[in-house]
Amino acid sequence: MVGIFDIYLWEGFWYIDAHLEGVMAVRSSFTALNNDIIVAASPKTGSTWVKALVASVMLRHDNDGGGGGGGGGDGEDEDADDPLRYNHPNDLVPSLELQVCNKKNANSDMPNTASNTTTRLFRTNIAYSQLPESIKSSGCKIVYVTRDPKDVFVSMWHFINTKRSSEKAPFPFDEAFESFCNGVSAFGPFHEHVLDYWNESLKSPQKVLFLKYEDLKRNPRGEVKKLASFLGRPLADDGEAKKIVRRCSIERLKNLEVNRDGVDPWSDFPKSSYFRLGIVGDWKNELSTEMKDKLDEITRVKLEGFGLSI
Ligand code: A3P
Secondary structure, three states: OEOOEOEEEEOOEEEEHHHHHHHHHHHHHOOOOOOOEEEEEOOOOOHHHHHHHHHHHHOOOOOOOOHHHOOOOOOOHHHOOOHHHOOOHHHHOOEHHHHHOOHHHOOOOOOOOOOOOOOOEEEEOOOHHHOOHHHHHOOOEEEEEEOOHHHHHHHHHHHHHOOOOOOOOOOOHHHHHHHHHOOOOOOOOHHHHHHHHHHHHHHOOOOEEEEEHHHHHHOHHHHHHHHHHHOOOOOOOHHHHHHHHHHOOHHHHHHOHHHHOOEOOOOOOEHHHHOOOOOOOHHHHOOOHHHHHHHHHHHHHHHOOOOOOO
């Protein structure tokens, strides 16, 4: 969204000044390993949820039985081994551009990503075409998530405004909408970002798993089973899927102390701002009919012919 941040075009994608240096550093200096797992997404597509799910799948103990999730309670013992209890999802899945390759954070400790395995978990918002060669050519896996662009835009607008001090009026909605429609948004253009990963997931389904937020909402257990199998850590049974879905629910995560207070040091946004409504179709409360039609038409034109609907 122009107007709040300076935004720069680099090889076809837009980056705000706070991100650009890190993005370039990822490409020039990050070396992926075969076991790495990378959660990739455009901002506000539900990637915090996917980070929580990936961490829950990968950091669970091998001897976790499947039966523990049946009750739906949030008992002390049942979640004693839950890494999300004391870690924001962003901390469990460090950002390549904001943390790992960001010079400003060079002296920070790398979060302990997956101490019980050789797997490292990372996240990125970088477009597929701009990822370093080692991510593309190594055996590492990418989990990509996307979402209805109308909900992405609305979510983004609310998120950006959490940084506006209370005395300031919110960033003008219409201006932000036009900017998003023109492809000018952080890590955008949104549709091109989605298409790059979509095409790659078709070419290499064993390397790129393409998820949709709406599918996760509709069938969370089924999607989590798919995710776990893709990551090579299939779930033992439905109970295990149920436990992970419950642990990662927005209702639970937004109420955990670790996610309620404080600021995410890597993005400088409040930790709580990553958990808002978590529903499908909030755009109906914010977009006019004309706006809805305009963005739907852009989506149709851009994605038509690629076998993708979002
Ligand atoms: P809303 O603003 O529409 O509520 P990202 O994580 O990529 O920044 O995306 C943020 C969006 O995902 C926000 O959407 C947020 O509420 C939603 N979200 C975060 N955690 C979630 C969860 N566990 N389940 C469902 N949605 C979640």
